[in-house]
Amino acid sequence: MTRFRRSLRQTLTIARRDFTATVFTPVFLLFLFAPLIIGSFSAIGGMGAASVAGPSDKARIVIVTPDRYARPLAEADTRLRAGYRRDETPPELTTITERTYPQGQARAAFRSRDYDAVAVMYGPLDKPTVLYGPLGKTAANYLGLLAGQALAAEKLGGAVPSVTLTKVAMTRERASTSGRNQSAFFAVFGIFFLTLFLAGQVVGTMAEERNNKVIEVLAAAVPLESVFLGKLIGMFGVALLFVGFWGTVVGKLGSLLPAGAAPALAELAPAIGGPTFAILFAAYFATAYLLLGSVFLGIGAQASTPREIQMLSLPITLVQVGCFALASAAASRPGSGIALAAEIFPLSSPFAMAGRAANSPVLWPHLLAIAWQLVWVAIFIAVGARLFRRGVLQSGSVRPFWKRGKS
Amino acid sequence: MxxxxxxxxxxxxxxxxxxxxxxxxxxxxxxxxxxxxxxxxxxxxxxxxxxxxxxxxxxxxxxxxxxxxxxxxxxxxxxxxxxxxxxxxxxxxxxxxxxxxxxxxxxxxxxxxxxxxxxxxxxxxxxxxxxxxxxxxxxxxxxxxxxxxxxxxxxxxxxxxxxxxxxxxxxxxxxxxxxxxxxxxxxxxxxxxxxxxxxxxxxxxxxxxxxxxxxxxxxxxxATLPSRVHYRARRDEGVAAALPADAVRHGDDWRFPLPAEGIEPLLAQLIERGHGIAALSIERPGLHEAFVNIVGRAAAGETAA
CATH class of the missing domain: 3.40.50.300 (P-loop containing nucleotide triphosphate hydrolases)
Incomplete structure (x- = not known):
């Protein structure tokens, strides 16, 4: 048997052990359903926040006006409202018949307990005054538009020209630039989110071997590089299971989206093409996981107690957030110096290149980038194994690198 | 190979x-x-x-x-x-x-x-x-x-x-x-x-x-250590003079390394002088003694160095 085949077999043996030891435990279910728990809390929090911050059903915009303007204002409101998205529609319009002291009426409207006035307009329509509350600045502008429309209708003798609109849905031959930027950001964020969730799991895996003293058995039978790679592959298998499960769930939920959502999604089409992008996304997720995982594994292997591992989680998260920030900047400025730096720096390269796939149709840089990233995976594993061999295996008394030099 | x-x-x-x-x-x-x-x-x-x-x-x-x-x-x-x-x-x-x-x-x-x-x-x-x-x-x-x-x-x-x-x-x-x-x-x-x-x-x-x-x-x-002789005389008085210089008394017994020329000349001498032989055994040293000796010598050598 060649060395390569033997190493491969040993690596897969380690990977298999780690995969089964992780998946066939009750704790794994907790891990698998963690997004559901997080999602539930987010939904509850979101609903609470919406009920506190958003306009309620009792929110109103109010106009104090002579009776003759009530109808044109209502018609103008109907026309203008059609131009807004549902979640951006101004509050319902209420008109109050103007009497001798409209300013007092307007202020009284603000104090009304029958509704929550967001903005109240009074005075002549060519020079109206609008009182508005903390959430009413946009509504105040809207009231101004209504006033203009009502005046125009009055000048035209009440007959606003009718427009017969023919709407034809179009699809672009290529995604818009803003759509590409958005899809680039989504790609960067998607990989960041997945690796944030999953790559950190690798940190403590060597601790099991150290604490149970299995490491010597492994180290005698298997090169440490194979141990490291096997553990990485085993945990990557766990990550794939996680992604596969949630990918299926999200896919099924996606099929429930309304038909009108398709054109909006088409705007997000990546420059390199949907299927190629999907393959590259998967490849970059894999390399991002392996790169960050190999770094975390190497660092985590130096830790010998759960406390030390816990202490490592903060700098590790910061590294991930840093890479995300760099890659996000790259996605918003494709072709810039910062984009090139993010694409070359090994730890941010998968994120940045996924963003590039959304922004640029050229394929060959991706092949180069994946090879470059895999080289760094090998380097990180080799360095991690060397540090482990020197720091941990020597005699059990040699300190990890961050403790060396201390008395 | x-x-x-x-x-x-x-x-x-x-x-x-x-x-x-x-x-x-x-x-x-x-x-x-x-x-x-x-x-x-x-x-x-x-x-x-x-x-x-x-x-x-x-x-x-x-x-x-x-x-x-x-x-x-x-x-x-x-x-x-x-x-x-x-x-x-x-x-x-x-x-x-x-x-x-x-x-x-x-x-x-x-x-x-x-x-x-x-x-x-x-x-x-x-x-x-x-x-x-x-x-x-x-x-x-x-x-x-x-x-x-x-x-x-x-x-x-x-x-x-x-x-x-x-x-x-x-x-x-x-x-x-x-x-x-x-x-x-x-x-x-x-x-x-x-x-x-x-x-x-x-x-x-x-x-x-x-x-x-x-x-x-x-x-x-x-074999790095000589065998040890355990000897008990019938008449103990004055026997030390007939035994090798490194003989050590343990209760009624004398213990000493087996002489290089063997035990027979010594036994002949003891009998001739009238000390007789009440008990006699020759013990080969165990691995334990050999180990202690070898390790002890090594430690002594390092201390001297």
Missing amino acids: NADYAITAEGLVKRFGDRRVVDGVDLTVPTGSIYGVLGPNGAGKTTTLRMLLGIIEPDEGHRTLLGTDHPRDASDWVGYLPEERGLYPSMKAKEAIAFMGALRGLDWRTGRARAADLMETIGLGHAADEKIRKLSKGMAQLVQLLGSVVHRPRLLVLDEPFSGLDPVNQEKLEALILAERDRGATVLFSTHIMAHAERVCDRLAIIAGGKRRFEGTVDDAR
Whole structure:
């Protein structure tokens, strides 16, 4: 048997052990359903926040006006409202018949307990005054538009020209630039989110071997590089299971989206093409996981107690957030110096290149980038194994690198 | 490749910081033999074994394992029981043995079948499907030992295999070591318990202070000390003058090293002077005494240096 085949077999043996030891435990279910728990809390929090911050059903915009303007204002409101998205529609319009002291009426409207006035307009329509509350600045502008429309209708003798609109849905031959930027950001964020969730799991895996003293058995039978790679592959298998499960769930939920959502999604089409992008996304997720995982594994292997591992989680998260920030900047400025730096720096390269796939149709840089990233995976594993061999295996008394030099 | 020796080592050196933990050790382990590496605590035995197996690299020197300069290339034919025992607590015993076999190239199915047989043979059949965390320390140690032989290695390396075992299990381990040798495997084990080495080793090396102080058979080791004479006179008065100068009294007995010319001239003299012989025995020194002597000499030499 060649060395390569033997190493491969040993690596897969380690990977298999780690995969089964992780998946066939009750704790794994907790891990698998963690997004559901997080999602539930987010939904509850979101609903609470919406009920506190958003306009309620009792929110109103109010106009104090002579009776003759009530109808044109209502018609103008109907026309203008059609131009807004549902979640951006101004509050319902209420008109109050103007009497001798409209300013007092307007202020009284603000104090009304029958509704929550967001903005109240009074005075002549060519020079109206609008009182508005903390959430009413946009509504105040809207009231101004209504006033203009009502005046125009009055000048035209009440007959606003009718427009017969023919709407034809179009699809672009290529995604818009803003759509590409958005899809680039989504790609960067998607990989960041997945690796944030999953790559950190690798940190403590060597601790099991150290604490149970299995490491010597492994180290005698298997090169440490194979141990490291096997553990990485085993945990990557766990990550794939996680992604596969949630990918299926999200896919099924996606099929429930309304038909009108398709054109909006088409705007997000990546420059390199949907299927190629999907393959590259998967490849970059894999390399991002392996790169960050190999770094975390190497660092985590130096830790010998759960406390030390816990202490490592903060700098590790910061590294991930840093890479995300760099890659996000790259996605918003494709072709810039910062984009090139993010694409070359090994730890941010998968994120940045996924963003590039959304922004640029050229394929060959991706092949180069994946090879470059895999080289760094090998380097990180080799360095991690060397540090482990020197720091941990020597005699059990040699300190990890961050403790060396201390008395 | 030299098929006569399962292991050769020349001038192995390992430094940890400024300390030479292993300082020029030479070893030649004949194929098919049981070879003991003896030494006091901290002598460098474990570090030597680790270097031989390629777990750590020597700073100086050269070694071959089953004919190859790269111990990793021979890893599928080697079984190893480290000094610090370790198994995955959540694994079942049979699975743990099969896993260790799989690391050495044995397929899982064969590994499980052999694991069940081995556990049955050693009297642990009832625990085959128990998780490691539920086994006693001694049972877990036996499981790990079986894991080191499940793939039928050509070389079995055991680091302090007897420590932590009760006398019954020590007997089982001795039987297993002999069975492995009879199967054709070479067995190398380290220990500081002389009785086991004396019973099973074909050859041995004594390491102290990182250096090899002795290499040979058990008999060779015992021969490093003269036999001791235990003598009791019928008439004790004035007998000291007839005995060698280094004779020491222990109660009614006198003890002294066997004279180089043999015991007969001395006995003739004692009888002639009328001291007679109430009791006489000549004891060959055990490995224990030889070990203490060799290690003690080494320590004295280092102190003098």
